[in-house]
Amino acid sequence: MTEIKLNCPTPLHYEQIVMAHGGGGRLMQKLLDEVIQPIFNNPILEQKNDSAVLQLDHSKIAFTTDSYVVKPLFFPGGDIGKLAVCGTLNDLAMSGAKPLYLTCSLILEEGFAIQDLRRILMSMQETASAAGVCIVTGDTKVVEHGKADGVYINTAGVGSLEANQNCSVQAIRSGDVIIVNSDIGRHGLAVMLERDGFDFEHNIQSDCADVSGLVGCLTKAGIDLHCMRDLTRGGLASTLIELATTAGFRLEVKQQDLPVQDDVQSLCEILGFDPLYIANEGCFALIIPEDEAEKALKIMHSHALGEQAKIIGKVGDAVDRGVLTIKTEFGMTRVLDLLSGEQLPRIC
Amino acid sequence: MTEIKLNCPTPLHYEQIVMAHGGGGRLMQKLLDEVIQPIFNNPILEQKNDSAVLQLDHSKIAFTTDSYVVKPLFFPGGDIGKLAVCGTLNDLAMSGAKPLYLTCSLILEEGFAIQDLRRILMSMQETASAAGVCIVTGDTKVVEHGKADGVYINTAGVGSLEANQNCSVQAIRSGDVIIVNSDIGRHGLAVMLERDGFDFEHNIQSDCADVSGLVGCLTKAGIDLHCMRDLTRGGLASTLIELATTAGFRLEVKQQDLPVQDDVQSLCEILGFDPLYIANEGCFALIIPEDEAEKALKIMHSHALGEQAKIIGKVGDAVDRGVLTIKTEFGMTRVLDLLSGEQLPRIC
Numbered sequence: 001m002t003e004i005k006l007n008c009p010t011p012l013h014y015e016q017i018v019m020a021h022g023g024g025g026r027l028m029q030k031l032l033d034e035v036i037q038p039i040f041n042n043p044i045l046e047q048k049n050d051s052a053v054l055q056l057d058h059s060k061i062a063f064t065t066d067s068y069v070v071k072p073l074f075f076p077g078g079d080i081g082k083l084a085v086c087g088t089l090n091d092l093a094m095s096g097a098k099p100l101y102l103t104c105s106l107i108l109e110e111g112f113a114i115q116d117l118r119r120i121l122m123s124m125q126e127t128a129s130a131a132g133v134c135i136v137t138g139d140t141k142v143v144e145h146g147k148a149d150g151v152y153i154n155t156a157g158v159g160s161l162e163a164n165q166n167c168s169v170q171a172i173r174s175g176d177v178i179i180v181n182s183d184i185g186r187h188g189l190a191v192m193l194e195r196d197g198f199d200f201e202h203n204i205q206s207d208c209a210d211v212s213g214l215v216g217c218l219t220k221a222g223i224d225l226h227c228m229r230d231l232t233r234g235g236l237a238s239t240l241i242e243l244a245t246t247a248g249f250r251l252e253v254k255q256q257d258l259p260v261q262d263d264v265q266s267l268c269e270i271l272g273f274d275p276l277y278i279a280n281e282g283c284f285a286l287i288i289p290e291d292e293a294e295k296a297l298k299i300m301h302s303h304a305l306g307e308q309a310k311i312i313g314k315v316g317d318a319v320d321r322g323v324l325t326i327k328t329e330f331g332m333t334r335v336l337d338l339l340s341g342e343q344l345p346r347i348c
Numbered sequence: 349m350t351e352i353k354l355n356c357p358t359p360l361h362y363e364q365i366v367m368a369h370g371g372g373g374r375l376m377q378k379l380l381d382e383v384i385q386p387i388f389n390n391p392i393l394e395q396k397n398d399s400a401v402l403q404l405d406h407s408k409i410a411f412t413t414d415s416y417v418v419k420p421l422f423f424p425g426g427d428i429g430k431l432a433v434c435g436t437l438n439d440l441a442m443s444g445a446k447p448l449y450l451t452c453s454l455i456l457e458e459g460f461a462i463q464d465l466r467r468i469l470m471s472m473q474e475t476a477s478a479a480g481v482c483i484v485t486g487d488t489k490v491v492e493h494g495k496a497d498g499v500y501i502n503t504a505g506v507g508s509l510e511a512n513q514n515c516s517v518q519a520i521r522s523g524d525v526i527i528v529n530s531d532i533g534r535h536g537l538a539v540m541l542e543r544d545g546f547d548f549e550h551n552i553q554s555d556c557a558d559v560s561g562l563v564g565c566l567t568k569a570g571i572d573l574h575c576m577r578d579l580t581r582g583g584l585a586s587t588l589i590e591l592a593t594t595a596g597f598r599l600e601v602k603q604q605d606l607p608v609q610d611d612v613q614s615l616c617e618i619l620g621f622d623p624l625y626i627a628n629e630g631c632f633a634l635i636i637p638e639d640e641a642e643k644a645l646k647i648m649h650s651h652a653l654g655e656q657a658k659i660i661g662k663v664g665d666a667v668d669r670g671v672l673t674i675k676t677e678f679g680m681t682r683v684l685d686l687l688s689g690e691q692l693p694r695i696c
Contacts, residue, residue, distance in 0.1 A: 017460040022490030031488065035462060039469040040452070044484040052484035054449055057508055058406035065413075065451035065504050066487045069495075101402055103413035104388070105502050107455070112365040114383060121387040136392040136400035139414045140379065142370030143694065147417075147497045154453050156413050156504030160405055346491065 020341025024233025024279070027340050029242070048246050049168050050229065051095040053161060060163055062097035064088060065156040071346045073120065073150050075194040077186070077206030078281070080153055081123035083348060086210045086281060087232070088155040089131050093212035094228040094284065096167035096219055097159030102128055104138040104155055109148035120151065131210050133157075165219070171226040172247040176315040177293045179286040181214065181306045182207060183259035184236050185275030187282070189267060191347045200270075202263055209282030214303045218286075223296045227287040230280070232348055237276040237324065237336045239285060244322035253313030254327045276326075277339055279347045287315060368689025372581025372627070375688050377590070396594050397516050398577065399443040401509060408511055410445035412436060413504040419694045421468065421498050423542040425534070425554030426629070428501055429471035431696060434558045434629060435580070436503040437479050441560035442576040442632065444515035444567055445507030450476055452486040452503055457496035468499065479558050481505075513567070519574040520595040524663040525641045527634040529562065529654045530555060531607035532584050533623030535630070537615060539695045548618075550611055557630030562651045566634075571644045575635040578628070580696055585624040585672065585684045587633060592670035601661030602675045624674075625687055627695045635663060 020027040037045060044052050051062035068084040078086075085102065092099040104124060108117070128135050190206040192198075211230070218225060227247075229239045236258070244251040260268075260275045268275050282305060288296055293311060300306030316325075324336045368375040385393065392400050399412035416432040426434075433450065440447040452472060456465070476483055538554040540546075559578070566573060575595075577587045584606070592599040608616075608623045616623050630653060636644055641659060648654030664673075672684045 015462055017456045017458055017462065017465070017490055019458055019490050019492065021456065022488060028488065031462075035466060036469060036486070036488070039466065039473050040483045040486075041473075042482045042484065044449075044482060045486075052449065052451075054484065054506075056404075056407050056409060056448065056506070059404050061404060061409075061506075063449060063451065063504075063506055064485055065453045065502065067453040067455050067489050067502055069455060069489045069491050100404065101392075101400065101411060103400075103411065103504055105413045105415040105504075107415050107417060107500055108365045108369065110365055110367055114363055114365065114379075117365070118383060118387065121384060125387050125389075134390045134392060135388045136390065136402065137412055138384070138388075138393075140370055140376065140384070141415050141417045141694075141696075142365055142367050143417050143497065144367065146494060149491065149495045152455055152491075152500070154413065154415055154502040154504075156411075156451055156453075156502075158402075158404070158409075158411055158506060346489075348489075 019345045023342025023345060024238050025341045026338040029338065047168060049095055050091040051097065053095055060161040062092050062095040062159045062161055064091040065154065066091065067152060067154040068348055069152050069346055070191060070348050071149060072195050075206055076190045078208035079120055079123050081120035082127045083208055083281060084153040084155045085124050085127040086208055087348060088157040089210045089212045090230045092157050092159035093215040094230055096165040096225055097161045098216060099131060099133050099157055099159040099212050102133055102135045102155050102157045104135050104153065106140045107148055107152040108142045109150055110142060110145040112150050117151065127210060131212055167225040167228060169227050169243055169246045172249060172287055172315055173226060174249060174315055174317055175290055176226055176287045177290050177311050178251065178253065178313040179296065179309055180259065180283060180312050181211065181300055182283050182308045183261050184231060184280055184283055185260055185264045185268065185278040187280050188278035188344045188347045189264055192344045200267065202267065204263055207280050207282035209305055211282060211284055211305055214300065214305045217299050217303055218296060221299055224289055224292050228284055230284045232279050232281060233342055235277040235279055238338055241324045241336060241338055244324045248318055248322045250316035250319045251313060251324045252316050255329050257310060257312045259308050259310060273343050277343055367693045371690025371693060372586050373689045374686040377686065395516060397443055398439040399445065401443055408509040410440050410443040410507045410509055412439040413502065414439065415500060415502040416696055417500050417694055418539060418696050419497060420543050423554055424538045426556035427468055427471050429468035430475045431556055431629060432501040432503045433472050433475040434556055435696060436505040437558045437560045438578045440505050440507035441563040442578055444513040444573055445509045446564060447479060447481050447505055447507040447560050449484045450481055450503050450505045452483050452501065454488045455496050455500040456490045457498055458490060458493040460498050465499065475558060479560055515573040515576060517575050517591055517594045520597060520635055520663055521574060522597060522663055522665055523638055524574055524635045525638050525659050526599065526601065526661040527644065527657055528631055528660050529559065529648055530631050530656045531609050532579060532628055532631055533608055533612045533616065533626040535628050536626035536692045536695045537612055540692045548615065550615065552611055555628055555630035557653055559630060559632055559653055562648065562653045565647050565651055566644060569647055571640050572637055576632055578632045580629060581627050581690055583625040583627055586686055589672045589684060589686055592672045596666055596670045598664035598667045599661060599672045600664050603677050605658060605660045607656050607658060621691050625691055
């Protein structure tokens with residue numbers, strides 16, 4: 001990430017938006033904490049969950065939104081349409097909700113091929129339909145050539161929650177285990193390799209997937225889901241750091257337990273990336289009581305998106321401000337910190 | 349609007365997106381009917397209302413979304429933030445719903461001034477807060493300089509509906525009257541004059557406003573709301589044509605009853621625009637049984653946003669495909685047709 005340092009009192013103070021403000025790292029956190037959150041200030045937003053959980057007349061619902069600006073629009077393992085549907089389904093699922101309805105709002109660039117638009121919309125429909133969800137309303141805007149990048153898509157979603165479902169960062173407890181459903185680092189790398197035209201022989205595909213079905217199996221089985229998060233922008237490390245900070249706990253992971261494909265690991269070493277910070281689009285972290293782990297893992301292992309599920313760490317003591325530590329393969333423990341931005345911009 | 353006619357079998361067939369695809373006119377209708385609708389095909393989307401009306405467990409809710417790409421970001425009478433909140437509140441209100449919660453998703457261009465962002469967010473918060481609504485979740489993306497135009501904003505919203513509220517295009521009946529709450533044509537002109545730096549002396553301000561409070565007064569009074577529509581892209585004419593077509597009725601308006609400010613009328617004559625097709629952001633059409641009109645008008649006249657409310661026409665007979673006619677000041681009746689695009693692009 002480029003950091004403009006001219007005229008900046010500190011490296012984190014900017015008067016203009018820089019790419020890192022969208023990267024899921026420290027600068028984005030600063031923008032949220034110092035600009036957006038204080039203005040919109042309300043208790044629901046402050047909970048900092050992937051979806052807002054709302055009491056609506058007689059129903060409890062989850063409500064979420066995301067805009068997608070991934071570049072390129074088509075990449076190994078998916079496209080912006082599949083991503084836009086999976087991302088919003090996953091955000092709903094992370095609150096323990098059953099996704100029900102989606103919107104689709106398009107910002108199209110003048111000159112964009114209608115054939116590509118069709119392909120993207122069909123991908124959205126296919127993904128939504130497989131999840132049993134309808135795209136029920138939408139919007140279409142067009143801007144001049146050079147004022148967008150093909151197409152940007154916003155999806156918002158609503159889902160229903162059981163009255164007793166309180167899956168949230170506030171429910172994390174000391175002694176809980178941290179589980180991930182699959183290997184990390186594929187999505188960001190797949191997009192980057194496609195975008196930048198690297199000439200490596202590789203089979204890296206984005207992990208882009210709707211995990212709401214898998215989460216549904218866990219809720220149906222009555223697993224006591226304390227907290228879930230999909231490991232998107234900023235990857236596993238940034239997500240767990242944010243959870244640790246918001247919840248005020250020490251989260252501890254073990255490097256040797258982190259599932260990373262060999263080719264992802266090799267490419268990261270060549271390119272100087274850390275898979276811990278690379279975005280995923282079908283991976284999530286699940287935080288549950290230790291005595292529920294065996295049952296949860298059994299359920300996950302029997303689902304295609306959870307075959308690799310494993311415990312990667314645990315929730316330690318409550319500590320001021322929270323912290324994420326990693327025990328390296330050599331036995332040392334180090335603290336993981338947010339990057340200022342994202343290693344790879346525009347991956348979602 | 350520019351129409352590219354090279355390589356096009358008909359003027360309405362394009363292989364690439366053109367500005368008119370976002371203009372609220374015939375080309376946009378074609379994109380919706382021939383590309384988007386057939387792919388997402390489902391009964392809720394087919395109802396073609398401003399919000400999707402959904403039965404969710406024990407509640408009936410309205411769900412809507414819009415992306416905003418208005419240029420310039422600040423204009424007389426509002427800014428993109430106020431517009432993004434009013435637009436979504438109004439879409440919810442048009443289904444008869446009480447707006448409850450909004451999302452805010454930002455696509456920021458690298459280099460955008462954070463001070464301008466603050467100003468826009470404060471405008472959103474002020475408008476939402478005045479409507480008694482919270483912005484409960486959101487998203488922030490950043491794209492490179494030259495890949496957006498300052499900021500694009502998406503707002504999605506949910507609102508609650510009474511179980512017996514069935515305000516929709518399907519409820520329109522022959523004999524109903526058509527009421528508008530205020531004068532038309534201001535928003536599009538105000539934006540255009542600001543954008544293009546015309547050197548006219550004028551006091552034209554956008555009508556950008558949240559009409560959900562006014563609609564709330566009508567629902568509380570138990571007015572039998574058959575159908576409502578805000579008169580945004582494409583203006584009064586395009587909106588009523590779409591209603592006529594979807595409902596299969598002849599809608600009839602009288603030119604002499606259409607409220608247009610003198611300076612709007614004069615500027616339109618100078619610039620060659622038709623106020624009937626200019627976008628509004630605080631005007632709506634209300635279609636109700638004739639015997640409810642007196643009561644409805646009385647309620648509207650006592651609200652700041654309905655002081656000018658008046659009957660502008662009526663719903664005639666059911667006819668194949670539907671049609672909108674206007675009786676001119678000279679007594680002639682003519683059929684109004686959709687423009688291919690919008691007279692003024694990027695006004696919302």
